[in-house]
C-alpha cells in the first residue's frame with residue numbers, strides 16, 4: 001500500500017527526497033514534482049500542496065492534477081497536513097485535529113473529475129468524507145507516541161486566501177464547524193472520486209477570526225505551524241508504520 005503525504009504550509013523541508021518525478025496529467029501539472037521519500041523505513045510519496053517554493057494560493061492549487069499524479073504514481077492512501085484556525089474554544093494554537101467531517105464553502109475551484117467530458121458521470125458517496133482506516137492509523141499513532149490529538153471535528157473549508165470575518169466565523173460555528181481552513185476541498189472529494197483513502201491531520205495555528213482581542217498575524221500563524229510541525233511529523237511517521245500492519 002503506497003502512502004502519499006500532501007504537505008501544507010510548513011511541511012516543505014521535513015522529508016529527505018530520494019528523487020522527484022516529472023509528471024504531467026490530463027489536468028495539467030501538479031503543484032510541484034511529487035517526491036519519492038522514505039518515512040522511517042517506508043517508501044512513500046510527498047507533494048507540497050502550495051508548490052516549491054511555497055507560492056500557490058489555496059484557490060489556485062491544481063487539486064485535480066495533484067491527486068491524479070499521486071494516483072498515477074501508485075498512491076493508495078493519503079495523509080493530508082492542513083493548517084487551520086480553531087473555531088471551537090477548546091482548540092488553541094498548537095492543537096492537532098483529525099477531523100471526521102467537513103463543510104465546503106469554496107467556490108469556483110475545479111472540484112471534480114466527473115466534468116461532463118468522456119469520463120463517466122459519478123455521484124460518489126461522501127457521507128463520511130475521511131477514510132476510517134487512515135483516520136484510525138493517525139489516531140493510534142498519536143496515542144502510540146503520547147501526543148494529544150483531537151480525534152473528531154468538522155473542518156469548514158473557506159475560499160481564502162484572505163482570512164474570515166468575525167461574522168463568517170460565527171456562521172461557520174453555527175453550522176457546526178470546529179476548525180476553519182482553505183484546502184481540504186476539493187482535495188478530499190477528489191480523493192474519494194479516485195478511490196484514494198484520505199484523511200487529514202490539521203494543525204491549529206490561530207484562534208479563528210474574531211475569537212481573540214488581537215488580530216491574527218500571519219507571522220504568528222507561520223511560527224506556530226513551525227512549532228507544531230515536528231510533532232505532526234512524529235505522528236505521520238508512526239501512522240505510516242501503522243498503515244503497513
Ligand code: HPA
Pocket residue numbers: 083084085086158163164180181182205206207208209221
Ligand atoms: N482561517 C482559514 N485558514 C486558516 C486559518 C484561519 O483562521 N489559519 C490557518 N489557516
